[in-house]
Amino acid sequence: MGLGPLRLPLLLELNTGGGNLPLQRGKLELILAQQGEVPVIGRTQALQQGNDGVMTVLLLGCDMRDGEAAGRSDTIMLAFVNMESKAINLLSIPRDTRVELAEGKGTTKINHAFAYGGVALTRKTIENFLGVEIDRYVQVDFEGFADIIDALGGVDYEVEQRMYRPSENIDLQPGFQHLDGKSALAYVRWRGTATADIGRIERQQKFLSTALDQLMTTGTILRLPQLIGTINTYVQTDFSLKELTLLINAFKDMSSVTFNSTMVPGSDDTINGLSYWIPFANQTAELVRQMQTFTYNLPEPEP
Secondary structure: OOOOOOOOOOEOOOEOOOOOOOOOOOOHHHHHHOOOOOOOOOOOOOOOOOOOOEEEEEEEEEEOOOOOOOOEEEEEEEEEEEOOOOEEEEEEOOOOEEEEOHHHOOEEEOOHHHHHHHHHHHHHHHHHHHOOOOOEEEEEEHHHHHHHHHHOOOEEEEEOOOEEEHHHOEEEOOEEEEEOHHHHHHHHHOOOOOOHHHHHHHHHHHHHHHHHHHHOOHHHHHHHHHHHHHHHHHEEEOOOHHHHHHHHHHHOOHHHOEEEEEEOOEEEEEEOOEEEEEEOHHHHHHHHHHHHHOOOOOOOOOO
């Protein structure tokens, strides 16, 4: 079944996919043919934004390695999307954040939730941790991230420093350059700075903003209908095709979109020999409130 003129962008972080994909791959054509009949993890079939008009989307970047029964969620973000004001607030959650997992799975690093219970447990854990209700989720494999960047033609980007770790296939020179999929993946996975995962989060947010900006150019938009096969292989989501179309129409002009990003506040600590990110509870709660109400990082009003 063809998608005709549908333009399917990587909204937020590879926030794509067609139809209501359950937790299997390669089902795009079947799902599109059965639109509205496939159950989803989300609470509604419509584009639900909550009573406050804000849609909350869980974004997961997962490392699904050969021979492993369960992958790891190396990148965890929560996007607050206001369709009416065309605004996006992006909250990154360090993968080492120490939280109480849902369903009595114990207190540990938040990325363990995906290994123990996939998207469902991760979703419940984050809802409990931040006091939010997640409307939709998008999951992308890191392996697929490189292929999707290649399919989009790469990204022009300023690499801040020499990045070299051959054991992880990371070998980047500093300076402005055109990153293909392999190089882009190396950049977003680099953790070799003093700030390790925290520094990586900052780079991921910066790369995401640049990639979105370049994505919404006319040349790239016109190529998107041919990319569905590549995207569907690696992206899982409970967005419906209708919902994605609404999002595309709302955010196709990135120049008019307000985009803010930050991370869960906290500090490093070592407990029983393991490194954790310990969130500041009160600051985190206030930050989430500001991001939900879109009062975060707003310019001071003129006198």
